[in-house]
Each structure stands twice: as structure tokens, then as C-alpha cells.
Amino acid sequence: MLIFEHTTQGRKNIAQAPVVNGEVNDIPAELRRTKSAPLPELSELQVVRHYTRLSQKNFSIDTHFYPLGSCTMKYNPRACNSLAMLPGFLSRHPLAPEKFSQGFMACMYELQEMLCEVTGMSGFSLTPMAGAQGEFAGVAMIRAYHDAKKDFDRKEILVPNAAHGTNPATATMCGYTVKEIPTLDNGDVDLDALKQAVGPQTAGLMLTNPSTLGVFERRIEEIAKTVHQAGGLLYYDGANLNAILGKIRPGDMGFDVIHSNLHKTFSTPHGGGGPGSGAIGVSERLKPFLPLPMVTKENEGYRWLTEKDCPQTIGRLSAFMGNAGVLLRAYIYMRMLGKDGMQRVAEFATLNANYMMAQLKNKGFDVAIPERRASHEFIVTLKKQAKELNVTAMDFAKRLLDLGYHAPTTYFPLLIPECLLIEPTETEARESLDGFIEAMLQIQSEAENDAEFVKGAPYTMPVKRLDEVRAAKQLDLSWVNQS
């Protein structure tokens, strides 16, 4: 039942209504609202009950193993939440004077510094509010760099066809055209194709490494050389930093710019769709272009860098400084991990992924690139099952829900048919991994015995499979304008 359907007209929750004195009569009638907004009218208890019960209809890290590839669903420490929500942080106005912001600014400054260290970059700006906005900032800096050199003819961004959708979409937003580079069967970028593609029109290449196929790009140095020699810059999509944290740094691989999805690698919660943070780091030559604001440290303390300090900045991307609360959570998490803890992230994320891959392979599942090491994630392809049993990756995914496991990412990357992209993360115990493998085996045997049963899944969720076609055709996007 919708919250609107619990409404009784005229019900008031007066504990939440401030005291007002008399009428408003200094605002002209033609500027006033005439009918009150058709919002729900409930008691506090009703609201609390509705949203508490609704929450129970979600899978989440706190309730289920959630091996969603490319999304890094790891444990979100509860301490990060409570400490980032200390009253002093919550009540700080974003434009409060620097003198009264040194505690907060110290955290941001140290976060910038730690991110430089773990990525091997020279400067970091924390302002982008998600990965995609980080990408935007990165590509905009690439453009600003070429523009500053009066190199106006570079109109193309190269993107491997395995790339996340935000990469090409970002390039477009920055005014570039996109050229896709094919991927070899072994998961590496097709270097020959890349060499053919680069040229004076190349502004840069956007790459994820390890790629979304879950393998490390072994010829990264050659790729970097190829792009750099053509005058282009190298962009690192840092969504997958979990795989390499403390093992190898994008800066050392030759990347010029990187965004890091702090909501993945640094464990800020996904919140059912956000907020995230796509902090952006650059090599020396791109530093002048970083988006504002940033924090700098001077003798007396911390201060904000402004357009005066950074005349070449690509500017501001948000009203204030981005998702400060998310940044605090990432900062706290990094301080808890420390230098050793960070290395272990990559080690155990990789151990878990390779273990699951090995087990599933042993039990008869096809993995996409069996001869390679998995990084922090790997791909199972159910092409065989789809063909022979008519049971697809989607069917496996839905049935997994019944067995208490969130489905892996399905049908991404687009190159691999009927794929499940599986990312266990380092914070899951072997018990979860084994349980998931058991569930896959159970579904396989169900599929062999009764394919229709699997295709009818899920059976135990609040709803069965939903009609997406109808959703898109008979648009029903608001209760208010529907009823």
C-alpha cells in the first residue's frame, strides 16, 4: 500500500509543526499557492511503520550477500556512519568561515593527500558527487588541457567496448565523439585496433583496469605509450580500485587522470542508489585544471582554494563542495584501514574472487576467460544453459533471490552473452561464498530437471517478476497525477 493510501484528510502531526503567529499577508495573492499540496497526511506512527516495513522489502549488504559485479558491495562500517553524523559535522554550514571549519577541513585535506598516495597522482579534488561526475571532471580537464595548448582538433575520445556506459556518455557531455575499441577474447584491449584508432584527433582514452571483464590489462604500459605518443591523455575509471589498492597505482601505470568511486573502494554506503563520490585525481600537468573547491594547507591552517588561486580550473560542479558526508565516511574508513589494511583489501578481494571462480569452474560452470586470473571480480557465462535448457542469466539471477543471495550483475559487460559479473569483495567470509556456490549448483540442477520452475522465479519475494514493458508503455510515475 502506498503512503498516500494511508492518508486521512485533515490529519495533522503537530509535533512536527512549528508555531506560527497569524497569517501571511505581505505576499501578493498572485504569488501564493491556492490549494494545499496533495501530500500524505499521517501520524508519526503511521509514517514510521510504513517506512520501517517498506525497508524490509529490500536486500542490502546488512542483510544479504550481494556480489554485484563492478559495484563493490562491501561492509559499510557502522562507525563511519555515526562519526560522520556527529552534530558538529551535520550542523556545519557549507559557507561557514574557514576559521570555524578547521576540524572539517583537516579531514578533507588529509583525504586528498591519502587519495594522491594510493593512486599515485599529484593532486585531488573531492568535489565530484559520483563516478560519472568524476568522469565529467576528468574529461573536461583533458579538454581544458588541449584547449590550453590551443590544440583544438582533438575531438575524439577512445573507449574500449567493455567500458561502463558512463564513459561514452561522459565523453558526449564534454563535446567529444566516441570511438569504441574492441576487446580481445583474452580480455585485453585489442592493441592493434587501438594503434589504428589513435591519431591527431585523439583527445584521450578512458580505461578501466582491471577491466569490467575482471582481468588486469597486461599491456597497460604499451597502451599508455600509444596514446601519449599520439598526444592523447589517459583516463582511469577508478571504479575498480578495490582490485589493486596498495598493489599498483594508476599514476605509475601512466594514467593522467583518475576518478575514484569512494562509495565502492572506500566503503561509503550505496544508499539504494547514492549518494556517491567520484573524487578526481590528476598528474602534475593536469593540476591547474582541477575543479574547485579544494583544501590547501598553509602555515596558519587550512584554507579553500578559489578561482583566484586556480585561474585555469574547469570551475565548480556543485553548489558547495560535493558530498561532504560521503567524503567524511571515506576518510574515516581509510583511517581505520591504514596502510596495511588497504593492501589487504586488494589481496582478499582477489582471493575471494579467484576462489569463487575456481569453485564454480570446478563444478562445471563456464567462466568467461578461464585462462586468466580473476581480479576482484570475474564472469560466469550461461550461454550453454540458455541454449540447451532455455534458462538464461536472468533466470539464474531471479532464482538466486529466492535462495537468499542478491544476483550478480547481469548482462554487463555487453560483450559476454548471458553473463553474470560476480564480485564478492574482501569483507565476505568463505561461508557466504560457499553458500552462493551451493545455490548456483542447486539452480543448475533445477534447470536441468524443471526449467519452467526456474523461469518462474522468484517465488519468495514481495512480488514476482514485474512487467517492465507495461511500466514503460503505460507510464505511471506519480500517484498524484494518476488517481
Place this chain on the structure above:
Amino acid sequence: MLIFEHTTQGRKNIAQAPVVNGEVNDIPAELRRTKSAPLPELSELQVVRHYTRLSQKNFSIDTHFYPLGSCTMKYNPRACNSLAMLPGFLSRHPLAPEKFSQGFMACMYELQEMLCEVTGMSGFSLTPMAGAQGEFAGVAMIRAYHDAKKDFDRKEILVPNAAHGTNPATATMCGYTVKEIPTLDNGDVDLDALKQAVGPQTAGLMLTNPSTLGVFERRIEEIAKTVHQAGGLLYYDGANLNAILGKIRPGDMGFDVIHSNLHKTFSTPHGGGGPGSGAIGVSERLKPFLPLPMVTKENEGYRWLTEKDCPQTIGRLSAFMGNAGVLLRAYIYMRMLGKDGMQRVAEFATLNANYMMAQLKNKGFDVAIPERRASHEFIVTLKKQAKELNVTAMDFAKRLLDLGYHAPTTYFPLLIPECLLIEPTETEARESLDGFIEAMLQIQSEAENDAEFVKGAPYTMPVKRLDEVRAAKQLDLSWVNQS
């Protein structure tokens, strides 16, 4: 699965382990533990996931209508929780000097004063940690009063047979014998029997008004006179204050001592079994005997009353001052309600109860005392259903769970066969009441058509009906000592 069953030996959650330097070698070996305790060994994620999922197996006010008679399951405002848990309150050591406790003590003092006002008593002590301990304090004061008057022969406490079990149990703990007074069919105390029972051996009478039968004792003044004339004192079991808040005061009815279950009337959460608070109030003549500590106000501020101030006190009942956090929640709730809000509590608790009683009566259910007004609760008796359909109050209760309603109190008070004691509270909307009534009708029709089906309920809970006999016979009370 038990938390112990997720254990892997040797697993450590180092984020929660303080740094220690070297070994402990100044404690003699014979005083040391030799084997480490067989506690569970888990990661934080495992613990969070286990207890988050476990919580979802509970009904609660935040998720379900919970009309548990005599328990006053009303909305627990979330503000009371967050404000009582402000760091300043949480980190205050109970023995901190008064000078550094004025903020906290002001709350406690004002709470004492407000409780005096709403009950019509002259003094209040907040120390009892639940209703039963409040009762203990009250009866101990009755005894101290008689003892102070050298009246050592009063060895008996009178208790109506409808009384809550804590009443007779308390009397025993205070060294009294208990005599039960019968209740008339109309719910009132059998005054004739009472008159026969009182005498020089009577220390006092414990009474709940409205009684646990959900009706107001109309001859309360005569009862008071009867007991007082015999030299006994009157104890008010204030569990049911919700019914009369701001309408009539126990002090005005002639009671000498009252405990108030703050966790009922004043909405501190029940927490799956506590903590509660049984603050205790007295008339002038019992004031010297109140348990310590209490707060008093003097020119310079607030201070604790000690044994020096109160030489006749019955003493201390707890290590410090009782459930301070519960007291803060009650204080905040009272301040939010204010004088008008409190009166409305009784009004709407009574309206809801009478409405449900009328509807259920209209739809063919038998109520225990149909000719009387319900107070904040009322009783349905399923004697007819038990006899004719072999479907008992227990069966109705279990089936209600399937339909999304917590069962009312069953088989209490003991006088009414096959009873459901229903207390909706003032914070439930009509929607909940109607839904419950619908559910009762559905079960009635199920019972008529297929009694076995109802007797097999619940079907949708994490478990079906549990074997209580086996639980008591084959005692399994600890995983550690079982496996």
C-alpha cells in the same frame, strides 16, 4: 542459525580490539582464566547481518499493530530516543559531582514534579527499575509506615483476584501473606467480601483502577474508606494510568502510594522485555519512606537527597538511580505532550477501546462485561467459539499473527475464560482498528468453516507453533553447554 554457528575459530575483528602492550604478568596464575571463553568469532559484517536479519523476525510497534492489553503498546517517539542518547547524557558517570550534573538533575527534578501533578501524590522517587520494583518499594513503604507506628501485627496484603501477578508476588517479597478478594461479574471488586476481609491484620490493599478487566472501579471511595478505616493503606498499581491521565488522579481517589509504569503510559519503549521504570509516588504520610536517590531543588540548584536527609527511607533499590535513560525518555515525552496532550491520551485511548468493543460486539463477538464502558482496554471472550467450534483464544491469537496483527493478551486476567484483553492505545489510527476487526471476522468465518485450519496457525511466521512442553522438559538453555 545461531551466531555461534557462523563462528570460525581464530577469526578476529581487530577494529574492536584495543592495542595492548605485552603480557599480563602481575596477576597470579591461579587467579587467571586458562581457556578462552567459547564466545562467537565473527567479522563485523557477519554480526551486523546476523542481528539485522534476526530483528526482522520480530513484531513490534514500529512494524505492526500490537493491541496487547495491560501493556500499552503505543508509539515510541523517535525523538525521545535520539535526545535521551545525546552524548552528554550517555557519557555522564552516575557518580559525577552535582555541580557537573545540573542539566541532568533538572530533568529528573521536573519529572518528579510532573509525576506528582498527574497522579495527585506529594512525593515521587524515580529509582524503581520496573513496575514490579515500584510495587516492591510501595509495599515496603507500607510496611515501614506500620513499623514506624509500631503496628507490627499487620501481616496481610489484600489483592483482588483480577490483579496482575506482580501484585501478590511483591507482597510475598515484602514478607506479607496475600489474601485474594473476589471480583463481581460487573468487574467491580466484591465490596462485601472486602469488608469481611479487612481487619487489624490488614496492611493494605493493592488495586488497579481501571482494573485489568478494563473497567473503572466505581466504588473506589468506599473501598478506600473501608481499608483506611481498618488502618490499612491503599496501593495503586499504575500500569493502567493511560486510561485516566488528566481525568482523575489516584491521589484524589484516596490512594496512599502508586507506581507508574513509565514504559507504558509515558511511552518509553519496551525493548523486547525492558528496560522499564516503575517510578513510585506517595501521599504526604509516606513521604519519609521513599527510596533513594531523589533530587531536590535548593537555592543554588539541584542536589541529591541522601540517607542523612531521609533517615526513614526504605533505602536504595539499585546501584545508582535506576534506569536514567528510560526516565529521560519519559521526561521528553511528557514535555512534548504537555498538559493538554496528556488529557488527550486518556480521551483517545478510551475512544479507541470503546470503538473496537462496540464494533466487535456489533459483529457478534462476546465481550466480557458488555454493559460497562470500556476504559483504555476491554475483553473479548471466546468461550462460545471454544465450546462450539473447538477454536480457542490461543488459536485466534496465533491466526491473528498470520493476518499481520500482534495478538492481544491471552488468558489474562485469569477470571475470564478464553479471553483476549485488547488495548489499542491512543496512537493507533482508525485504519488499524478496522483492520484488526476485519481480521477477527475473517478468523471467525475460518473457524466456522475449517476449525483445523485455524488451529494450525500461524503459517507465515518464521516458525509454526512451538513445543513448549519439550522446551521445559528437555531443557536447552545454552548453546555452549549443549554442544
Place this chain on the structure above:
Amino acid sequence: MPFIPHTEDEICDMLSVIGADSIEQLFDEIPQHLRIKSLQGVPQGLNEMEVSRLMQSRAAEDGQPVCFMGAGSYDHHIPAAVWQITTRGEYYTAYTPYQAEASQGTLQLIYEFQSMMTALTAMDVSNASLYDGASALSEAVLMAVRGNRKSKSRRILVPTNVNPVYRSATKSIVHHQNIELVDVEFDTATGQTTLDALKAYEGEDFAAVVISQPTFFGTLEQVDALTDWAHANGAMLIAVVNPTSLSLLKPPGEWGEQGADIACGDGQPLGAPMSSGGPYYGFMCCKKAHVRQMPGRIVGRTVDQDEKEGFVLTLQAREQHIRRSKATSNICTNQGLVVTASTIYMSLLGPQGLEKVAIACHQNTNQLIEKLSAIKGVDVLFKGSVFHEVVLKLNKPVADVLNALAEKNILGGYDLSNDYPQLDNALLVCATEMRTDEEIDRYAQVLSEIL
């Protein structure tokens, strides 16, 4: 190893299943010479007790001044229930609801959020959020350029009384696509955008006109006339609105003859703490006709195989994961958790509660104006009524005054001199429902001592 559950035995077992000798070996595809041994610049890890101590002292360091500053972030009361429910693990630690059947909690909540936003704005449809108010405006501009069938122009008229950071962020974002923001100066007497100012552009082609209600100065625009002007000139009307104000002011869906085409703004006032600037969220509503041009996620109501009601992400063909380089926007992760908070906030307040908040803000600000403008050296800069912010003109440099106020634990407002050098010694102040009479009096008292 914080948050890593593996024991030595398990590691051995798992490696043997993999057929590797060591964890180190799992990295053998990475060129050895690129490997690093450790992260020198990162300090040693802290346990939870230690990091708590650190963060508590950092949070305490900055104090909690009494806030008379607005300028895009507002100090409202947030019911305790809002974040206690929002941070429940099931909301807090879920991902984007890609598996609809296992995400009905989040999906239904977003559908309810969309419904509430359409209720508040009187628009047809809403998306599930954008990053913040500034990014919402930039997406609205991009959307208008894509969506305006009557105009091929890439120019947008933007009054300078629109939040200056929104304008500069929008410029940073849209200029790559050769979109030009054309400044329209405000009237110096009223702070408003006048029809006269617009008339200068009559006959030219613009994709859209942006109108902020209230303006950055707190003043109120003649929204009907401005909207009708835009439509008469073939431009779409983008409304930038403060959601708190919408219980009191005419909603953008009702502006002029046809209503605004797109309404956007920052959702912070609806349940998000000021929190140093984020996370907030951008909201965006539009007319139904434009829904396929809308950026961001959208949830639709549908049915399952048994015809039972349920909710899914819909119109995904607009989005980057399907449409890639041709998507309406690159946005992927949005501000879901803050939307959760906001939905609970709106439900708890209800229409009457929200209206009272708006009125209380307005009344407190009027009171603040009365008290402050009574001080010698303080004048109200613009004629006309305001919502909950106002520009004062001081007889001293604002920066000095603000410093002096800060010494007395008062966050006195926003100094306009950087953004509007033409306005001498101008200070933007705000009083929400949180400010008490005593606090307002004290501000006046302290200010009168400073001036």
C-alpha cells in the same frame, strides 16, 4: 585486518582450491616493476575507539554557531525519525534497485518521492534525483536544449539573481556542448527580473529562460508574467525553486498560462542536514511531454505476473547503461539515501506541517528584518516582500562585520561582495523556523554593538 574475516586456515584452503601458493601469486599478471610494496604516505590504521576519538575532536573543534546563513543551504529542523529510519541497513546499504523484486522497498519509496515532488511542484512527473541544485539546473538546461521543439537555439536566458554558484556550475557543465548562458540583469530597486529586461531579447531565439523563485536575494519574481513571456517567445521555462517555499508560493506547474516546463532545485531543505554542503540532492520535475528527455532514474508502477502491484526502474533507454554515448545524461549513481530521508521528512510533516515551516521561516525572517533594519547603519537593499532571505546593506565592510559576529558565535550571513561587487557592503541573511526570538534579538544586539 579490519573487516576481513579470513583465518589462516581458510586462506590456505582457498588457495589450494585456486591452485596458488600464495595470495601474492594472484597478482602475477601485473608487471612486476610496476608493483608497489606499501603505501608510505598513509598512516597506520586506527581501531574504532581511536578513530572515534579523532573524529569527535575534529567535530567539536568547529563549534556550532547560531546560523543566520542561507545562500543555498538551510538550517531546518529534521524530525528524529527521518535519519533513524533512513540509516536502517536495508536502505543505507542497498545498491541501486536493479533487481526489482529484491528492492521493492527502495523502488516504492522512490515512486512515493516522485509523487510528492509532483504534488509540491504541481508538475506532471519527477525523476528520482540528480546530484544537487546546481547540477539539476545544468541538466535542466541540457534537457531544454534537447527538448525544445520550437527552438534550435543553444542559448539560455539566465537572470543574475539566480544563485551565482548554480550559474557558474551550470556554465562549467554545459559550455562543452556549445551552450551559452546569457545574463539578464536584475532590477536594482527590487532585485527582480523585469519584463523590461527581457524585452531587450524579444525576437531572438532562446531554448529556455531560467527563473528562480525566490531569487538568490530572497525576493519574489513575477512568475506569471515571466513564464508567459518565455512561452510567447518560443522558449521553455525552467523554474529553480526552493521546495520549502512551495507550500506558501505558487507552484511552478501553475506559473502563467501553461506552467513551467521544467522545475528543479535543491532538496536539502526537505530533511537533509547542512552537513558542510552535502549530500543533498537535486530534484527535477517536468511536463509529461518531456519525460523522455529527462535525465536520471525514474521509477514506474506496474504489475507482476499475478497482476500484483509493483515498482521498477523504467524508461531506462534514456540512460547511459543502455544508450551509452547517446544517453540523456551520464548520471548513474544519484542521491538515493537523501531522497529516502526527504520522503520520510515530507510524510512526517504533511501538507500542514510543511506550510507551517514555510510560514515560520517567513515570519522569523520578517522579524529579523524588523530588528536589524532598526539598527543605524543597516538598510534593506531591495523593495518588496521576501520569502526567508533578505539582502541588507551595511555601513561597514561585510567581511569585518561577519568576523566580529563569528567571535560571538553568530554565523551572520553571506557576504555578497564577491559575487555582486556592484552591491556595496551587501549581506544576505536568513532566519528559518529554527531561530528563536532570543536568538534574533541577540543578533540585533550584537550587530548594533559592532556597527
Place this chain on the structure above:
Amino acid sequence: MPFIPHTEDEICDMLSVIGADSIEQLFDEIPQHLRIKSLQGVPQGLNEMEVSRLMQSRAAEDGQPVCFMGAGSYDHHIPAAVWQITTRGEYYTAYTPYQAEASQGTLQLIYEFQSMMTALTAMDVSNASLYDGASALSEAVLMAVRGNRKSKSRRILVPTNVNPVYRSATKSIVHHQNIELVDVEFDTATGQTTLDALKAYEGEDFAAVVISQPTFFGTLEQVDALTDWAHANGAMLIAVVNPTSLSLLKPPGEWGEQGADIACGDGQPLGAPMSSGGPYYGFMCCKKAHVRQMPGRIVGRTVDQDEKEGFVLTLQAREQHIRRSKATSNICTNQGLVVTASTIYMSLLGPQGLEKVAIACHQNTNQLIEKLSAIKGVDVLFKGSVFHEVVLKLNKPVADVLNALAEKNILGGYDLSNDYPQLDNALLVCATEMRTDEEIDRYAQVLSEIL
């Protein structure tokens, strides 16, 4: 009307179903002359914003001194997860699990709690909690008197080094049943209960001997010898223990030849904030033979109709709602929510974490002793090792010293002069794992300036 959802229309409807003209009429059975019209002494209601302001200022008023005080309440680190999960509505707002099928969350948790307590104490069984440490001791005394088959005595030997408030509360509670607590003086050199002191009572009949480990002075008792003495003399042994210490010290189940009969104490150190004294919880464990004498709720594991594992309240025949005046205790509501927190706390720390907490407390206290006793005018009063508290002898009146420390934001410890007038200028101090080296140094520094 805060928290009341009824609209005028609903009220009318409902009254007409009831057949009453007004709500007032529903109270017509109450004698009119007893009715009150309003509650004069209660202030007007505050909305949530107002009450938040009030409580925030009250909470801030008392400051947050650095805590070196123990004496029954200890300043431990509590992982953030503990209360975030504990205050989930499903735990926080549930009642006692009377409907087992709809309360498996709480019931399983209590079973796990009972298991953990038996693990920690090495006893056979545990109940689901009593109110606090003091009430647990009083219940233990009552239980021993009921349960000791070898003795009909109503006398209990209680050393005076047991927490003085526990002793006085126990006396308040048990004396009505003619139970007598007999003081056993501690050894003035060591603070311990000696066998010699007990020997004075040899041959007399006692229901039980109480032994506190550590003692109120922080010192350690010779638990094996004392336990064996009690058993040899037909008395039961009641252990009062600090649960934090149990990871380091021999658990009561292993004291002497046969172990303690009952172990009790206060659960506060395991995840409950100091919080002005409560809510904490009393725990109680015992030998299996005594389980039917145990007060309070107990959860048992059983199976459902399908043989599926499940949990129920069991042995209810001991309790007041069944046995009424013959119940083992009048306790009904206990401290369930704090037990929830504690269970999560123990799970998060695990055996190693708990042991490290115990060791860190011990080491910090040793360090504190070293630093403070180096100051002229400070001596350690008792010989021998301590757990995490120690008695210091000062050369000045303790009250004055504590006041001076308080001025410097240090909560310096507990003044023993009221409870033990025979100990001159004695101060009980404590350093948990929360105290840093800097804080300990600063305490020493400030104290040396005061003395």
C-alpha cells in the same frame, strides 16, 4: 494533538458507532466530583524542535569530563554497530516475547545471550537479565536461601569489600524476608577477604557466602580457597563478578573444587553507556541443579510442529504471572534492550577482543598507578595486584582534591570516605581502555599541582 491520528470526522463516526455523544461521555462511570479539569502543574506541550533545543542545552550543560571513575560504572568503548542495531524498531519497540512465533528475533537473541554468559562465567545456565548488579545480588541471596538444601539458615556472609551500594540495596530488599547479611571485614593490608576472617564463623550455619572478584577496591580475592571454605561449611557461594574481567580472570564456574553456585553482576561494562546509572542490567548464572530456583525469564530452544528449531520462554511456572504469590521473584519487565546491546557487543568483540579490553584496562590502570603513586602525597593503599581499579591514599581530604580536579575537567575517582570512614582520605580510581597515555599523564600532572 501529538501522536494522536484522529480527525474530527473520524471522532464523530467512532462516537456514533459507540452510541456516545462525546468523548467526555465515555468517562461517565467515573464519579464526577473526583474528576479534574486540567493538569495545572504540567507545562504546555513542546513540539519536537522545541524539546530538542531544550534537551540539547541540558545535555551540553554538564560537560564531558575525562573519566577516571569506576565504582560500578565503567567508561568503555562501545562499537557504533551496537546501538545502531539495538535501536532498530523491531528490537526497540517490541514487547516481552509472549507470542513466540512473532518474536523469534528477540527470543533467539536472548538464547544467544544466555549462551554467551555461560561461556564467560563457565556456569551452566543463565537467565535473561535482572535489573542491575545490585538487584541481581539481592535476587541471588534470595535464591540461595530458597535453594540451599544443606542449610535452613537465613544468614549470608558478605565481605565489606563487596560494592557498598550492592550491600545496602540487597539489605533493603531481603530484610523483609528476615534474611540477615553478616559483614565480614576485609584485611586492612590487602583489601582481601581472608580465610582467617571467615574462620571466625566456622561451625555456624549460613545459606551462602558472597565473594566479589574483583572487590570494590579493585583488588583480587583468593577465590579458590574462599569457595572451598564456603562449600566445606555447607554454604552456597555467590560470585559477584565484573564481566569485563572474566576474559582475564578465572571464571566463577571454575572457582575452587566445585565452582561457584551462583554468579551475578552488572552487565553495564558489556556495551551499555554509563548514562547516569542506567539502564544497565543484572546478569545471573547458576548451576543447572538450581535452575528452577532462578528468578527472571529464561529462554529455551525447542522445535515447532515441523521439527524446525525455535525459541520460547520456558520454565514460566517459576514466574509471577503463573505462580503469583509463590513465584521465585516478582520480576516481570527486565532489561531486554540492554541485553540486546550486550549480545551484539560480545559478538563484535569476540573472545580475543574482550580479552584485549580486559588487558588494556589492566595495563592502563597499572600505568595510572605508576604515574600517580610517584606523586608526593599519594600512596597505594592495598598490597597486591588489581584488575582495573585501585585505592589511593591522599595526603589531603579527597573531596577537595576531586573538586579541584573537576575544575580541570577531570573526573578524578570515587571518594571512599562515606562508605569506609575508617580509610582515611581514600580515593578509588579506574582507567579503562578508553584512557590514553596523554590523559593519564595529564591527570598526574594536574594532581601533582593540586597536592
